[in-house]
Amino acid sequence: MFQYDGSDSEPEEQSPAGPLYVAARPGGAHVVVRLFRTPLGARTAVGFTSPERLAATLGTAQPWIRLFEAALRAMARPLGAPP
Secondary structure, X not given: OEEEOOOOOOHHXXXXXXXXXXXXXXXXXXXXXXXXXXXXXXXXXXXXXXHHHHHXXXXXXXXXXXXXXXHHHHHHHHHOOOO
16 A cells, blocks of 8 residues: 655655545445556555545545555455555
């Protein structure tokens, strides 16, 4: 999983994240976390360190929720988006 902090550093060089801002969409009675694809086509979950960074990347109309990194990983892993 990649937490974008606006720098050019590699994800493995970054420190552990606190609560993340995660792109989501309504899914009936639930909220569904959006998954993305890497350039090689693998599914991945993406968390941002601020709502401004999420909006700068995905647009201001993108709904989001806050999740801790561990919760996002736990939700993404069964969907084929391992860390």
